[in-house]
Amino acid sequence: MMASMAMVEQRVSRRAWPPLLHKVVKTVRAHGLFEPGHHLLVAVSGGPDSVALLTLLHHLVPRWRLQLTAVHFNYGLRGLESDEDQAFVMSLCEALQVPLRCVSLDARTRPQRVSLQAQARDVRYRAMARLAEDVGADRIVVGHTADDQAETIVLWMLRGAGITGLAGMPVQRDEKIIRPLYEVRRRDLLEFLDATGQTYRQDSSNAKPIYARNRIRHQLLPLLSQLAPAAIDALCRMGDLCREDDRYLEDQTASLCASLVQPDGVGGYFIDRLGLQVQPLALQRRLLRDVFRRMHPSRRPPSLATIEAVHRLLSSKRGGERHCPGDVHVQVTPNALLVLPAHALALPQESEGVVKRHLVQIPSVIEWAGTSQRIRVQEGTREAAHQLSVSPGWVMIVDADVLSYPLHIRPWRAGDRFVPSGMKGRSKKLQDYFMDLKIPVSQRRRIPILDSPQGIVGVLGFRQDERFQVSGRTRRCVVIRMDEVSVTEGVH
Template sequence: MKQKLENHLSQNLQFLNGKKLLLATSGGLDSMVMADLFHKLNYEIAIAHCNFQLREMESFEDQNFVQEYANTNSTPLFLTQFDTKAFAEDYKLSTQIAARELRYNWFYELLETENYDYILTAHHADDNLETFLINLSRGTGLEGLTGIPEKNENIIRPLLLFSRQEIENYAKENNIKWREDSSNASDKYLRNKIRHHLVPILKALNPNFITSFQKTQTYLQEAQDMVEDASIIVYQQVAKQEGDDIHFDLNQLRKLPNYKSYLYQWLHEFGFSAWEDIYDLVESQSGKQVFSLEFRLIKDRNSLILSPINLITEKEEFLIEENQKEVKIPLNLSFCKVTDISLVSNTTIFVATDKLQFPLVLRHWNEGDVFQPFGMGGKSKKVSKLFKDEKLSLIDKENAWLLCSNNEIVWVIGIRQDERFRIENKAENILKIQLE
């Protein structure tokens, strides 16, 4: 096993050479074998042990066991204790999820504070099989069937090519001691049920089941890589970045016979989970939306628009004082007194200062807003009608801002100035307002 691992490290994980490695060590069979192997292979390692305080004295006996191993082998040791049950209750998490969050947050903190390069965990082929079956039982896409990745940013799982039986054989042959976690014997958790009841049946049907499964995992990963490559190519044809938003062209999307798969591939990383609702958006009327925690997908005419959820509320207002020269939030506006009018554009207007009442107000538009568009001879028009004529998307409408004076609209910013505040003669004081 040592030689097999050494070959694997030199061929596939050579970037670990010369790096400082933090070994997640529970005291169980898998992590103690990993510690032994990397110690014998002369890597620069340290041990990190978490005491989750979930098994009373057993948890502290595990901690003492790991501590003794580190002392005996002169290996740097990092220890921490968590009140896992309290954390789970506070954040409404399962005990397993809470322990995972606590563990990895601490690991990443150690990487930064102690200058280690990678975290190594002792997941093996049987763990991978169990994860595959858990995902399969819950319903998953191709990505969920590819199992546990060997490398995920700074987390490395170098023992995935070994079965639990190989690891146990190595431990016995090399007189490695380990601690048994009593909770592993319980069928309380789904993973344990699969481990104790389903996996033995599969191995009985095929003694080489783990080997066959590893081949299947390789094929699935290759298929996933092909899907990702195709997804990137099609994305470039269908999607367009506009500021913080991404616009998906529905005319192009509908030409794809399996557009649902592409939508999943593009959107799952943004935290969406209501996939049927997302697929229905393609044929829905404009204005329909689907939300994740931080993003939303909205149907707008012949587009799906992905955008971050705006943290500025619609009712929020910003005041601008008379001598203020610039505004940075929510827009970048500059104010400058000038003596004559230069080029007017959608982003630059000139207004008569004497007609303004300060402080000016910067706010979102409301449905009933009316103004007198510049160049229409004093005729009134609803802001909503202006947006319709300009063919603004729903996202653009929501992001529109008005500059107001005493409840009168001075400027629909970036679109149209109001007639009432225009310069009528050269004697007036002129204020230049520019959207950067």
């Protein structure tokens, strides 16, 4: 009897829900946005969308056993109006008995070419992620509607975006951020608020025509709706279709990255150039975009202009290099595309342990600060050289009669080539040699190079140049000995 009474109470309670809440619950269940018992961190600006969102979720608290925490961000950009928004949200949350966190954020300081709105969004999402962790929230809930989705799609379409941009906003992002109002029209929210007598704030900046989104909202979309009354729904439907296609291509790109992209250990990446070039153009662009996005502090994707410039470099027979926005440097070799943070190319100053060019006297002992190693150079007969070759450390023996002088020990320079022993006379770019060994860019200029007027004699600690090897005709030798090598292959 008591069980049946409880069921009746639940049915009555559910019938008491506002009609709009049934639509929101349908979206939540269809997409698995959250579950009974979850703790939700709800972003509340004080505008109609976020106020309706908090009010609707509050209706769900008893039946779904939800725990709500609200967060309000005050950027201080509109002076007294910003403070009044915060006071309104505080009053609303007090009436609903929902705990509230008010957070002051600064969006004025931002990277070059990043808009105030984009910077505010970035700092807001980072702050929400930190706060969700602090309060133990299972999900972060934001109040984007179907109208917001349509505006976003049109905005990206006008910027010439591809499928990713035309997909708009996902209903769930990074498995944490959810949009329960994703399928709700803004007009339905306003009707709900009017019917319940719930007040809200209006952000004066939303009416300013200086922002492209506002012009789309107040001018373009109303015109489209006159031409096609279901324009908002059609744009949202297109977004859903594009998202499925985009998801498939992202999965393909992830597989491609796993086989063609390797980290270099200092924040950059090696990309198999030949493997990438045989892929469809769509996947080439996506892979490049993914690598650049990994290197951006806010995971922001690069512009199409950047991707196209890098792709032209990739397709060039000569290769080359390019500095890209975001302090990213791209180098193209015959076999690889290197995408590197610009700081990785900077040669540290002498005070940080990198040496200048050293003139080599025979015999001599050189302290190589680049790797904190001692290099001993001496001359002797072939028999004496053989005895020295069994000494501890790394040893290289060269034919003294083949050498020309003076000899120098110096760091690697762009464009260096040598003929690695065992390559049957074929030369190789030193940059490609280092890449094959997976030596991080940050380590390469620390490695000592023995140089002569004829070219590189050897990469000390690694490999000798074949042209200077000892032969059956060798009488005099120069022996170069080093302590244990401190820069190794495959350092990550």
